Amino acid sequence: MFRLLGATALSCAFLAPPLHAQDAAAPTVAAAADRFGDAQPFSFDALAAKARDLAARPYSEPEVRHPDILDQIDFTAHWKIRFKNDETVKIGDAPAQFFHLGTYFRQPVRIFDVEDGASREILYHRDYFEMPDDSPARQMGDDMGFAGFRVMRPDLKTDWISFLGGSYFRTDGFARQYGLSARGLAIDTGMAQAEEFPRFTEFYLEDSKEPGVDLVVYALLDSPSVSGAYRMAMSNRNGLGQVIDVDSRLFFRDGVDRLGIAPLTSMFWFSESNRFASADWRPEVHDTDGLMMLTGTGEEIWRPLNNPDRVVTSSFADTNPRGFGLMQRDRNFENYQDDGIFYDKRPSVWIEPTSDWGQGAVTLVELPTNDEVYDNIVAFWNPAQMPEPGQEMDYSYRMTWAKDAPVTTTVARTTATRIGEGGYPGNPRPTDQVKMQIEFTGDILKGLGGDDVEAHIDLPDGVEAIEPGVVNVVGKDGTMRLTFDVQSSADTLDMRAFLSAKDGQPLTETWLGQIHPQQIAYLRQH
Structure with a gap:
């Protein structure tokens, strides 16, 4: 085009x-x-x-x-x-x-x-x-x-x-x-x-x-x-x-x-x-x-x-x-x-x-x-x-x-999606693993900690979320970060995630992510 x-x-x-x-x-x-x-x-x-x-x-x-x-x-x-x-x-x-x-x-x-x-x-x-x-x-x-x-x-x-x-x-x-x-x-x-x-x-x-x-x-x-x-x-x-x-x-x-x-x-x-x-x-x-x-x-x-x-x-x-x-x-x-x-x-x-x-x-x-x-x-x-x-x-x-959609919302919105190498610094990095990091921001999250919320992560059959966790972003009350690794060599990987209260009430909008692990692997090598 x-x-x-x-x-x-x-x-x-x-x-x-x-x-x-x-x-x-x-x-x-x-x-x-x-x-x-x-x-x-x-x-x-x-x-x-x-x-x-x-x-x-x-x-x-x-x-x-x-x-x-x-x-x-x-x-x-x-x-x-x-x-x-x-x-x-x-x-x-x-x-x-x-x-x-x-x-x-x-x-x-x-x-x-x-x-x-x-x-x-x-x-x-x-x-x-x-x-x-x-x-x-x-x-x-x-x-x-x-x-x-x-x-x-x-x-x-x-x-x-x-x-x-x-x-x-x-x-x-x-x-x-x-x-x-x-x-x-x-x-x-x-x-x-x-x-x-x-x-x-x-x-x-x-x-x-x-x-x-x-x-x-x-x-x-x-x-x-x-x-x-x-x-x-x-x-x-x-x-x-x-x-x-x-x-x-x-x-x-x-x-x-x-x-x-x-x-x-x-x-x-x-x-x-x-x-x-x-x-x-x-x-x-x-x-x-x-x-x-x-x-x-x-x-x-x-x-x-x-x-x-x-x-x-x-x-x-x-x-x-x-x-x-x-x-x-x-x-x-x-x-x-x-x-x-x-x-x-x-x-x-x-x-x-x-x-x-x-x-x-x-x-x-x-x-x-x-x-x-x-x-x-x-x-x-x-x-x-x-x-x-x-x-x-x-x-x-x-x-x-x-500037934004004319939609009134009470749940937190996605404010960043970050993708990087899986694993942890100081350890051998798995070449087939990708780290996902999603930030949600909204007044509904203010005053809450990681123990107050539940992370819901849906992945394709055969793919698991590795060590998922939710933490507050330092200095940003009302912003939470969901982090997990995925291990896959598929051409395309679709994911779904959101945060809820302990009673199941959604606290954030639904994040629908799509990554291309083979593309990421190629870029790593070039």
């Missing part, structure tokens, strides 16, 4: 014409009548009907025009093409700007303004953009289309959400720092066959009449297997993050083997759990460090992320989950030491179903990586019943981009 390197820089350039009154200086080109299409009736139901009609016909691959010119608009050339601020489109109070096509964004999208039940297409024109005299983009015509759009803050200096490439979008969260991405839909992710990437082909931007909602974005999605209509009500809460309420209607022209609802895409290179996997100067490098789940029965689960030596897919079966998300729990700058891109400020994203999702599984796909520029983590909901050709499936959910 391609990952945008320096996404804030790439997403800091391009924009379009004002359709509504605004206080900015008078536009230089937006007044031209040929910059906008004719008004057409619009509604979400009409967009869904359009998606249904598309799905009833064979898929048509969009044409890429002037591929030779697009080849020349590489990262550097693309960054130099900047949308003119005085051409910003005001959708109510939300300023929208547009992205130019380039090498990595070759397929145009259509963008419409919606007002009073009617839509008008915003037509591309080169004059919307500032570009160097020698920019390859000057060779393109005035009917090329845009690559995507972003919503700016009032001063037009930074954006808080952007849609660019496929069905990808992301926000800058609580600290104005971009990190992981979301997608409209994922198909056949992490399977032997090639992944299918549905793309948003049309966007409709509407001023919201709902209290607290800044903008409503409608999107038409299309791919060889499915067409769909999306409605996204978006709220930007400065200092807190963003909330997006999503309604989706999907129409399948073909069956799929793995369907990803509400997919999240992130990067995990290394942390305290696999520090041995990199020689980088920083202690940790990751957008997110774990998958959090709240099951339909109310169990809280934490699954630390891995950087395996092969593609690994993990499924966590559930019925009507209460939520899941990729979280960046470690907020300590000292653990990253990166004052350029601030991994400690990356947003977490929580998915909360707002419709009946039924049976299925939260699915986590982990791919190997040796650099931070590649997204190698994908998490999504995979329904138990795969769609058949001609079938409609509807899903609604709330996305919260914030």
Whole structure:
């Protein structure tokens, strides 16, 4: 998967014409009548009907025009093409700007303004953009289309959400720092066959009449297997993050083997759990460090992320989950030491179903990586019943981009997972033994000692926890450390652990760990 390197820089350039009154200086080109299409009736139901009609016909691959010119608009050339601020489109109070096509964004999208039940297409024109005299983009015509759009803050200096490439979008969260991405839909992710990437082909931007909602974005999605209509009500809460309420209607022209609802895409290179996997100067490098789940029965689960030596897919079966998300729990700058891109400020994203999702599984796909520029983590909901050709499936959910999951909890949470050599210093180290150390932190643990709790450790048949123990972390009241060794040479070893009171009442969330002993053994030798 391609990952945008320096996404804030790439997403800091391009924009379009004002359709509504605004206080900015008078536009230089937006007044031209040929910059906008004719008004057409619009509604979400009409967009869904359009998606249904598309799905009833064979898929048509969009044409890429002037591929030779697009080849020349590489990262550097693309960054130099900047949308003119005085051409910003005001959708109510939300300023929208547009992205130019380039090498990595070759397929145009259509963008419409919606007002009073009617839509008008915003037509591309080169004059919307500032570009160097020698920019390859000057060779393109005035009917090329845009690559995507972003919503700016009032001063037009930074954006808080952007849609660019496929069905990808992301926000800058609580600290104005971009990190992981979301997608409209994922198909056949992490399977032997090639992944299918549905793309948003049309966007409709509407001023919201709902209290607290800044903008409503409608999107038409299309791919060889499915067409769909999306409605996204978006709220930007400065200092807190963003909330997006999503309604989706999907129409399948073909069956799929793995369907990803509400997919999240992130990067995990290394942390305290696999520090041995990199020689980088920083202690940790990751957008997110774990998958959090709240099951339909109310169990809280934490699954630390891995950087395996092969593609690994993990499924966590559930019925009507209460939520899941990729979280960046470690907020300590000292653990990253990166004052350029601030991994400690990356947003977490929580998915909360707002419709009946039924049976299925939260699915986590982990791919190997040796650099931070590649997204190698994908998490999504995979329904138990795969769609058949001609079938409609509807899903609604709330996305919260914030510092943490909006979940009230009374149990302690996992705050560190550490892996190291088994055995003890001063003694021969067993080469097939790995030491696990899990830290739990929460008010419920304050005042308790190791003798007050019980450790519950579940391992595969034939694998035992060697000398498990629980101790308080010195100087950290409310933090306990569970330590044990495991002996195994398996490719993959799944583990489950939590702490409870003596009466069996859980004191911590459930930790689901996965290690790859053979990968660890290989790294020991190299």
